[in-house]
Amino acid sequence: xxxxxxxxxxxxxxxxxxxxxxxxxxxxxxxxxxxxxxxxxxxxxxxxxxxxxxxxxxxxxxxxxxxxxxxxxxxxxxxxxxxxxxxxxxxxxxxxxxxxxxxxxxxxxxxxxxxxxxxxxxxxxxxxxxxxxxxxxxxxxxxxxxxxxxxxxxxxxxxxxxxxxxxxxxxxxxxxxxxxxxxxxxxxxxxxxxxxxxxxxxxxxxxxxxxxxxxxxxxxxxxxxxxxxxxxxxxxxxxxxxxxxxxxxxxxxxxxxxx
Amino acid sequence: xxxxxxxxxxxxxxxxxxxxxxxxxxxxxxxxxxxxxxxxxxxxxxxxxxxxxxxxxxxxxxxxxxxxxxxxxxxxxxxxxxxxxxxxxxxxxxxxxxxxxxxxxxxxxxxxxxxxxxxxxxxxxxxxxxxxxxxxxxxxxxxxxxxxxxxxxxxxxxxxxxxxxxxxxxxxxxxxxxxxxxxxxxxxxxxxxxxxxxxxxxxxxxxxxxxxxxxxxxxxxxxxxxxxxxxxxxxxxxxxxxxxxxxxxxxxxxxxxxxxxxxxxxxxxxxxxxxxxxxxxxxxxxxxxxxxxxxxxxxxxxxxxxxxxxxxxxxxxxxxxxxxxxx
Numbered sequence: 395x396x397x398x399x400x401x402x403x404x405x406x407x408x409x410x411x412x413x414x415x416x417x418x419x420x421x422x423x424x425x426x427x428x429x430x431x432x433x434x435x436x437x438x439x440x441x442x443x444x445x446x447x448x449x450x451x452x453x454x455x456x457x458x459x460x461x462x463x464x465x466x467x468x469x470x471x472x473x474x475x476x477x478x479x480x481x482x483x484x485x486x487x488x489x490x491x492x493x494x495x496x497x498x499x500x501x502x503x504x505x506x507x508x509x510x511x512x513x514x515x516x517x518x519x520x521x522x523x524x525x526x527x528x529x530x531x532x533x534x535x536x537x538x539x540x541x542x543x544x545x546x547x548x549x550x551x552x553x554x555x556x557x558x559x560x561x562x563x564x565x566x567x568x569x570x571x572x573x574x575x576x577x578x579x580x581x582x583x584x585x586x587x588x589x590x591x592x593x594x595x596x597x598x599x600x601x602x603x604x605x606x607x608x609x610x611x612x613x614x615x616x617x618x619x620x621x622x623x624x625x626x627x628x629x630x631x632x633x634x635x636x637x638x639x640x641x642x643x644x645x646x647x648x649x650x651x652x653x
Numbered sequence: 654x655x656x657x658x659x660x661x662x663x664x665x666x667x668x669x670x671x672x673x674x675x676x677x678x679x680x681x682x683x684x685x686x687x688x689x690x691x692x693x694x695x696x697x698x699x700x701x702x703x704x705x706x707x708x709x710x711x712x713x714x715x716x717x718x719x720x721x722x723x724x725x726x727x728x729x730x731x732x733x734x735x736x737x738x739x740x741x742x743x744x745x746x747x748x749x750x751x752x753x754x755x756x757x758x759x760x761x762x763x764x765x766x767x768x769x770x771x772x773x774x775x776x777x778x779x780x781x782x783x784x785x786x787x788x789x790x791x792x793x794x795x796x797x798x799x800x801x802x803x804x805x806x807x808x809x810x811x812x813x814x815x816x817x818x819x820x821x822x823x824x825x826x827x828x829x830x831x832x833x834x835x836x837x838x839x840x841x842x843x844x845x846x847x848x849x850x851x852x853x854x855x856x857x858x859x860x861x862x863x864x865x866x867x868x869x870x871x872x873x874x875x876x877x878x879x880x881x882x883x884x885x886x887x888x889x890x891x892x893x894x895x896x897x898x899x900x901x902x903x904x905x906x907x908x909x910x911x912x913x914x915x916x917x918x919x920x921x922x923x924x925x926x927x928x929x930x931x932x933x934x935x936x937x938x939x940x941x942x943x944x945x946x947x948x949x950x951x952x953x954x955x956x957x958x959x960x961x962x963x964x965x966x967x968x969x970x971x972x973x974x975x976x977x978x979x980x
Contacts, residue, residue: 448868472874479868483730487920499862500874505855532920552873 406453432609446477472500497551519550539570713842719909719933724888729790735907736892739797743804744772829902829956904963909933
């Protein structure tokens with residue numbers, strides 16, 4: 395095991411009595427975009443939550459820089475790693491600015507007032523997602539794509555080295571899915587943020603990720619670069635899917651065409 | 654949306670003035686003013702003995718109930734979630750009635766706090782299914798309504814065993830009453846209220862994160878369970894402080910938050926709590942003014958008035974929720 399970055403060591407996870415992940419050992423590559431893929435119910439989201447310590451493993455452990463996740467102070471962890479859960483619900487009437495400001499929580503002392511740094515980082519996050527013109531708009535008035543970008547701005551304001559997202563593209567149309575994924579790609583490029591996302595769409599994942607983790611009903615099927623992971627054999631193994639894999643005419647990445 | 658922060662303090666001042674002026678005898682502001690400084694005349698008597706204590710008790714009780722209601726409404730994301738609907742206030746009321754019935758000589762705030770907390774724990778325990786404590790807010794609210802009925806029934810039963818005069822007083826108090834309040838009551842609820850609101854002010858930042866959902870809150874470095882329990886504790890104690898001086902006045906806790914939010918046009922939790930406290934005070938004071946002047950020579954309990962105002966609101970809310978498919 396290396397002592398850098400985010401890794402799991404013989405990790406087992408369960409929901410109640412149902413074991414969803416068993417003895418999973420893997421390393422999330424540093425400063426890369428990683429996607430977790432797999433059929434419904436295979437434990438993609440569960441794995442992501444365990445990486446963010448939202449659920450406690452039934453066996454094994456998650457490590458961050460060689461330290462067991464459970465041993466890290468809650469706030470110290472929140473300064474290193476941010477997670478955006480699937481379809482979060484915004485409080486009624488909350489504005490974009492107010493939502494994003496709450497991302498600064500782990501950096502603020504108990505009674506510390508709002509600082510210039512906090513303001514600067516929030517402004518930066520809003521600019522990154524392109525919502526700087528909409529700071530005073532209530533979230534419920536935004537379009538689906540804008541809303542998702544506001545949530546991403548919140549976790550960007552958390553200013554962490556690791557950014558975990560649970561299905562950030564769900565409910566969005568294709569154009570907005572591309573927009574969100576390009577945004578994550580850009581965060582990775584500009585700040586070296588390690589991004590881990592659970593995604594549904596194999597082709598988008600292959601296009602936007604450096605690294606894929608493919609889970610099947612019985613655990614890990616493959617992990618590695620997209621062209622190593624997205625192959626006809628492995629798709630059959632993970633999804634029971636009979637598909638043709640051809641090079642994407644635009645990017646040259648693997649493209650899945652179901653038969 | 655531009656917030657209108659100044660409306661509520663002005664309304665509150667107006668309500669206080671109105672409450673001091675109106676009653677069996679209507680006094681002019683000038684009479685009150687001379688009474689305040691000279692210490693003699695009808696103004697002085699009204700201020701010091703009759704309407705002054707009741708007004709400030711109403712303001713304090715309304716403020717703590719309003720803030721308490723809003724805590725639960727934010728935590729459970731449901732306008733029905735308020736300590737009066739969910740049985741915490743009936744529980745506090747039951748504890749006070751039981752204290753009188755069995756001659757337990759503890760201070761009323763302690764008794765009502767114990768009753769309120771017991772009711773809250775009962776609601777939490779009865780909502781547990783398959784190990785998960787935080788069920789849907791609707792489950793908690795429905796269980797709370799059940800606990801509320803149970804506590805009210807137990808109070809009624811205890812009252813039947815009291816001597817007639819005591820029973821009449823207790824019955825009146827259980828409706829929510831500000832009759833015969835002294836400066837002690839006003840000082841008690843305002844003092845305890847100020848203390849608890851200070852504690853609440855320190856918890857607002859946690860509430861702001863908690864309202865984004867447990868997972869995001871945990872991701873932002875909060876321990877959601879611990880923070881929520883702390884807020885529930887403050888909420889129940891605030892409600893209990895109100896019950897101790899005014900009885901379980903219905904609907905103030907439930908109405909104050911949504912009403913204050915609309916009047917002040919605010920959305921952030923801290924501002925909502927401030928608005929709710931002031932609105933609660935205004936509603937309770939005005940309800941008391943109406944209660945003591947609507948029938949000449951008869952002083953109705955304030956709870957009758959808040960009930961008359963609150964019941965239509967509750968029905969409207971229920972029909973709205975049913976439409977939205979939440980019920």
